[in-house]
Amino acid sequence: MPRVRDRSVxxxxxxxxxxxxxxxxxxxxxxxxxxxxxxxxxxxxxVVGAGMVSATLSGTTLTIRGNFAGLSSPATAAxxxxxxxxxxxGTTIGELNATHATKGEISGSVKLNSAQIAALRKGxxxxxxxxxxxxxxNSWAWLENGESPGV
Amino acid sequence: MRLFATSLAALSLFLVLDRAExxxxxxxxxxxxxxxxxxxxxxxxxxGCHGNTLAGANDSPALAGTGFMQNWxxxxxxxxxxxxxxxxxxxxxxxxxxxxxxxIIAFLLSANGAKPGTQVLTGNxxxxxxSIANGQVPADxxxxxxxxxxxxxxxxxASRHGLTVAGTVPNYVPVSDEMLLHPADGDWLMYRRNxxxxxxxPLTEINSQNVRLLQLKWSWAMNEGGASEVTPxxxxxxxxxxxxxxxxxxxxxxxxxLIWENRIGPDATVAYSGTRSLALYQDKVYVATTDAKLFALxxxxxKAVWHVxxxxxxxxxxxxxMVIHGKVLVGMMGCDNYSxxxxxxxxxxxxxxxxxxxxxxxxxxxTPGGDTWNGLPDTQRAGTDTxxxxxxxxxxxxxxxxxxxxxxxxRASRKTFGASxxxxxxxxxxxxxxxxxxxxxxxxxxxxxxLDEVFERVLIDHGAEKSLMTIGKDGVLWKxxxxxxxxxxxxxxxxxxxxxxxDSKTGQVTYRPDIVNQKTNEWIGSCPGPEGGHDWQxxxxxxxxxxxxxxxxxxxxxxxxxDVDMKLGGGGTSASQLFFFMPGTxxxxxxxxxxxxxxxxxxxxxxQRAPFLTAVLSTGGGVAFVGDFDRVFKAVDVRTGKVLWQTxxxxxxxxxxxxxxxxxxxxxxxxxxxGGGSPEQKPxxxxxxxxxxxxxxQLYVFALPDxx
Numbered sequence: 001m002p003r004v005r006d007r008s009v010x011x012x013x014x015x016x017x018x019x020x021x022x023x024x025x026x027x028x029x030x031x032x033x034x035x036x037x038x039x040x041x042x043x044x045x046x047v048v049g050a051g052m053v054s055a056t057l058s059g060t061t062l063t064i065r066g067n068f069a070g071l072s073s074p075a076t077a078a079x080x081x082x083x084x085x086x087x088x089x090g091t092t093i094g095e096l097n098a099t100h101a102t103k104g105e106i107s108g109s110v111k112l113n114s115a116q117i118a119a120l121r122k123g124x125x126x127x128x129x130x131x132x133x134x135x136x137x138n139s140w141a142w143l144e145n146g147e148s149p150g151v
Numbered sequence: 152m153r154l155f156a157t158s159l160a161a162l163s164l165f166l167v168l169d170r171a172e173x174x175x176x177x178x179x180x181x182x183x184x185x186x187x188x189x190x191x192x193x194x195x196x197x198x199g200c201h202g203n204t205l206a207g208a209n210d211s212p213a214l215a216g217t218g219f220m221q222n223w224x225x226x227x228x229x230x231x232x233x234x235x236x237x238x239x240x241x242x243x244x245x246x247x248x249x250x251x252x253x254x255i256i257a258f259l260l261s262a263n264g265a266k267p268g269t270q271v272l273t274g275n276x277x278x279x280x281x282s283i284a285n286g287q288v289p290a291d292x293x294x295x296x297x298x299x300x301x302x303x304x305x306x307x308x309a310s311r312h313g314l315t316v317a318g319t320v321p322n323y324v325p326v327s328d329e330m331l332l333h334p335a336d337g338d339w340l341m342y343r344r345n346x347x348x349x350x351x352x353p354l355t356e357i358n359s360q361n362v363r364l365l366q367l368k369w370s371w372a373m374n375e376g377g378a379s380e381v382t383p384x385x386x387x388x389x390x391x392x393x394x395x396x397x398x399x400x401x402x403x404x405x406x407x408x409l410i411w412e413n414r415i416g417p418d419a420t421v422a423y424s425g426t427r428s429l430a431l432y433q434d435k436v437y438v439a440t441t442d443a444k445l446f447a448l449x450x451x452x453x454k455a456v457w458h459v460x461x462x463x464x465x466x467x468x469x470x471x472x473m474v475i476h477g478k479v480l481v482g483m484m485g486c487d488n489y490s491x492x493x494x495x496x497x498x499x500x501x502x503x504x505x506x507x508x509x510x511x512x513x514x515x516x517x518t519p520g521g522d523t524w525n526g527l528p529d530t531q532r533a534g535t536d537t538x539x540x541x542x543x544x545x546x547x548x549x550x551x552x553x554x555x556x557x558x559x560x561x562r563a564s565r566k567t568f569g570a571s572x573x574x575x576x577x578x579x580x581x582x583x584x585x586x587x588x589x590x591x592x593x594x595x596x597x598x599x600x601x602l603d604e605v606f607e608r609v610l611i612d613h614g615a616e617k618s619l620m621t622i623g624k625d626g627v628l629w630k631x632x633x634x635x636x637x638x639x640x641x642x643x644x645x646x647x648x649x650x651x652x653x654d655s656k657t658g659q660v661t662y663r664p665d666i667v668n669q670k671t672n673e674w675i676g677s678c679p680g681p682e683g684g685h686d687w688q689x690x691x692x693x694x695x696x697x698x699x700x701x702x703x704x705x706x707x708x709x710x711x712x713x714d715v716d717m718k719l720g721g722g723g724t725s726a727s728q729l730f731f732f733m734p735g736t737x738x739x740x741x742x743x744x745x746x747x748x749x750x751x752x753x754x755x756x757x758x759q760r761a762p763f764l765t766a767v768l769s770t771g772g773g774v775a776f777v778g779d780f781d782r783v784f785k786a787v788d789v790r791t792g793k794v795l796w797q798t799x800x801x802x803x804x805x806x807x808x809x810x811x812x813x814x815x816x817x818x819x820x821x822x823x824x825x826g827g828g829s830p831e832q833k834p835x836x837x838x839x840x841x842x843x844x845x846x847x848x849q850l851y852v853f854a855l856p857d858x859x
């Protein structure tokens with residue numbers, strides 16, 4: 001009997017561990033400032049504006065919410081992208097929704113693979129907001145979770 | 152008038168015929184007369200940065216040849232007009248006439264092999280540049296444009312050269328070797344005040360309790376034009392001040408009264424040409440000029456005693472000079488383009504000017520380290536400038552110099568790939584008497600993103616540990632054993648994404664893979680970018696608190712290297728840049744941080760929107776002074792970083808603040824200034840809310856109220 005009871009305890013513990021690993025408590029929060037995308041003096045008036053983005057990783061799904069204001073032309077699209085490191089631009093891994101105006105919101109969810117989750121944890125994922133004047137990117141927001149960023 | 156018109160037409164015809172040779176493009180989109188007018192406008196407004204051969208230099212890209220065509224060939228004349236008319240010339244952006252911008256573009260197209268046509272180019276002309284230009288640079292431009300008459304400048308400095316104000320310093324006391332080794336508390340005799348490079352004044356009258364009472368005592372308008380990044384030198388109540396246009400002045404340090412002035416010349420051109428420091432020794436004041444000459448002036452009268460050429464044009468020198476054992480040591484810059492003269496440090500007899508020794512900072516073929524340039528001939532080994540003066544340890548009889556990066560900036564452009572390219576980005580330890588290399592430590596092998604490790608080498612002792620600390624544009628703070636160059640430690644002072652690893656035992660850095668595998672015409676991300684991290688705005692070592700106080704900047708770039716013409720005059724920096732805020736900084740470009748130097752731990756730091764454009768000065772009164780891009784000059788508590796006092800000056804606070812005393816009263820001197828490279832360019836672009844006057848190079852001197 002004791003052995004059966006031990007097995008029951010172990011099974012219960014395993015269930016708890018399994019359940020916690022997928023519970024909302026395991027969700028990870030990220031955030032970033034929406035800053036002007038790379039530019040030079042000649043187009044600095046085209047890529048203005050600011051905002052904030054937050055993201056929640058629950059399981060393998062990254063849910064993104066944000067807002068922006070002060071663009072010099074209406075937003076046209078928003079993308080989730082991954083680079084080699086924080087501050088290094090890369091490729092699109094998901095499309096997001098963006099209000100088609102100079103002020104509005106960003107939202108959307110993207111399912112990440114394990115490599116993309118690892119990139120998120122090292123700060124290599126970012127949101128790019130495009131606009132009519134900033135077709136190659138009006139704004140960038142690199143997602144951080146409060147730990148020191150780095151490669 | 153008719154004669155002028157005839158001459159203009161003849162000149163235009165000559166230029167047309169000269170440049171038509173060997174071209175196969177379709178007829179151009181600009182009129183012949185626009186070429187000569189555009190050339191004149193170019194010389195006046197653009198050549199100061201991009202050069203008389205259009206080869207580019209420093210942060211200014213090539214405007215003729217392969218690099219230009221790679222950058223602009225697939226874009227339109229309209230896009231080029233839009234770019235130039237909104238962002239050029241630096242410091243006077245958008246302020247030329249529409250016709251002037253169009254004429255400059257016509258000249259640039261001609262300089263890249265385009266033929267003129269019958270129509271007049273305007274801002275609306277919209278033609279793909281590669282369809283009319285081929286990048287073949289006419290011979291006259293390859294030789295270098297020569298202005299037909301003195302070039303007007305903004306604003307025009309006085310054109311008279313030589314001793315322009317005569318006077319005599321009363322009771323001048325010659326500066327001895329002993330004074331340089333142990334300066335009087337009230338003096339500031341050299342660049343960083345002492346041989347160890349501390350930027351620390353032992354004066355205590357101004358302290359953390361009374362600094363809030365500081366008031367302006369006197370001010371002095373300095374030369375406009377060019378970049379002002381100067382250190383006032385003070386000896387026995389007399390200030391020796393280097394202005395742009397290679398002008399040296401002696402002023403009464405208590406009253407601001409001018410004693411003598413020598414306008415050595417040549418006059419400054421737009422954007423560059425700052426001189427960071429003079430040197431004093433015995434009865435002479437030494438200045439290295441922006442056209443790479445070394446002058447000795449009589450310290451009492453300002454009269455030139457001797458001068459020698461450090462290197463032929465277009466070399467230059469801005470880093471300042473130092474004197475050790477009666478020798479004047481001077482570095483060199485302007486080594487951007489392929490040349491028969493490689494960059495070097497040299498020494499001259501202080502009394503006569505006779506050259507004593509030369510050490511090439513570019514390891515040349517057949518010399519130690521000469522096999523680290525991927526087999527390039529010496530004429531294609533560019534860069535390795537020394538644009539910051541060295542420091543010196545009298546006990547070890549060793550002088551320490553930082554060396555800048557190789558040129559072009561990116562390894563893919565300069566074709567050195569994985570080669571280490573000595574002595575770029577290295578610390579050099581030299582015997583000051585012979586110039587012989589004692590040891591070197593290369594901080595970054597094959598540096599590839601314009602991240603210099605050229606800045607001040609600060610000498611610090613902890614018991615038996617004799618260390619050298621330095622920090623480069625990458626923001627990595629390094630500690631070496633200065634007796635042998637052994638690596639002691641490294642600390643990342645801000646976010647960086649350039650190195651994936653810094654070996655904790657050897658200091659060997661590992662680049663991010665895409666930097667190693669870079670190709671030309673690809674954008675590469677770099678945090679920090681060429682603004683630094685840390686730049687020429689030097690640190691201060693506050694010995695009583697064992698703190699190194701470091702001004703930092705937080706910005707990043709995308710950089711795209713171009714292919715270059717691998718011939719004499721070719722090369723250059725050859726990369727385009729786009730700027731962005733450093734992630735995680737909430738758009739704060741400025742950061743001031745203090746490190747305990749013994750264990751390299753951070754003591755305090757704070758961030759602010761505007762980057763710091765001065766060095767840090769700290770004092771025995773426990774106060775550190777620093778100024779910023781947005782005109783604020785402030786004092787902070789050395790131990791906590793708490794701001795104790797601040798005031799707003801006429802323009803960007805730029806230069807090297809110093810402290811001195813006269814008749815027992817302590818003064819703080821600082822300059823405002825304009826011009827320069829990345830530390831000016833990045834905030835000018837990223838901080839559009841900062842509005843600065845077009846002029847305002849000025850010296851300000853502060854002190855406590857009399858009787859305080």
